Amino acid sequence: MRVIEITQPGGPEVLKVRERPKPEPAATEVLIEIHASGVNRPDCAQRQGSYPPPPGASDIPGLEVAGKVIAVGAEVTRWKVGDMVCALVTGGGYAEYVVAPEGQCLPIPEGMSVTEAAALPETFFTVWTNLFESGRLQKGETVLIHGGAGGIGTTAIQMAASLGVRVFTTVGKKESVQTCLDLGAERVILYKEEDFVSVVKTLTADKGVDVILDMVGGDYFARNIEALAMQGRLVQIATLQGAKVELDLRKVMFKRLTLTGSTLRARPVAEKSRIADALLKNIWPLLNKNQMRPVIYKVLKLEQAAEAHAMMEASQHTGKIVLTAR
Structure with a gap:
């Protein structure tokens, strides 16, 4: 799969397209074919070397994705192959595939595009x-x-x-x-x-x-x-x-x-899953009724990640910047 690697700490230009093996889901994880990924300030901090991923997390940047579930772990009960989801991840979002704990996934709200849904989880x-x-x-x-x-x-x-x-x-x-x-x-x-x-x-x-x-x-x-x-x-x-x-x-x-x-990235899966449940109960009904929508400033291709980071750091945007993988 194509991924965006941080080749060394530095400016946006250190983000490069590379090839890596497709990940495999653990027992309580799902494998997501990524259609779009959100860009966030912690991604820029990681690229600069000031916000390293927590132990065990992917070194690939990207904390939120949306796409299709294409494989599920042996103990997964919430999702099945073919489900469209958005997910919070601890890393690995700037890629074509990523694994995510089942509890950190949420259904794409009714009537919302997969690109919009990629801008939901982290924020x-x-x-x-x-x-x-x-x-x-x-x-x-x-x-x-x-x-x-x-x-x-x-x-x-x-x-x-x-x-x-x-x-x-x-x-x-x-x-x-x-x-x-x-x-x-x-x-x-x-x-x-x-x-x-x-x-x-x-x-x-x-x-x-x-x-x-x-x-x-x-x-x-x-x-x-x-x-x-x-x-x-x-x-x-x-x-x-x-x-x-x-x-x-x-x-x-x-x-x-x-x-x-607080910070969010290093929290345990159980805690993030609890937050996901609270969102599903309190906020997802509003999204399903179109009473709330992510504001999308710019949609770029995965290979334009460096441009996305430069745009983020210029602080001239209103809303979210999203990368599309397909």
Whole structure:
């Protein structure tokens, strides 16, 4: 099969097409003929050498795929040959075939193309577990989502709005504003022109927001603390602008704040499977009714992976970038 290898740590140009043997599914895995794969920032971090795959995972980048089940392990009960699925994987997504634990696979929603479905798993798993489990976001609350134009952001806006949350978001370019409003954001903050702390304080009668989903870090951290309401929750999922920050613990104590965060890739199969079940119960019905859709910015061929990474790192996209393998 054709795969995309990281030939050495570096820029997008280190991604090269190579040939490898087709994998074989273990007892509780399925073999998926990949039709499309999602591109995510952790893929770029892995390429740069700062986010190595966990022990036992494929060194091939790619954390989400969609396609056809063409073989099943001896103990698989959920899926059969011929089923169309999307799946969260720990690696191996930039290829023509991949194996995935049966519990990390989900049916392609009704009426959705396989290309669209490839943009679901990584962001939907991430947003659900961080916003609604760790962040305990509830109907009627307020949330500030940083990076509203990205894959995580466009997913989080839709998911939160569909469940009755007031959604505010930050974006860097004016072209993304209307997209975020159409997805369900009540207010889109142009962070280069506006102070998000002041804006959310105005929108909430000076109370602040209940939850913040942040992938920026750096100097956003102190401002996030200021923007949170009493008993607010800050959920950190990446540190694009720096991981080292200073914290005035008195502000955490006075506001009774919760500071939390997570990564998804290294979690055990059982935990990821539980998240998949929660998505199937709570979010898949909305996808099946076309009440929620992944936003696709660009579809490229597998061999254009380097171009996809350059596009991702330029941060000019709105939504997801997807690679097609066939």
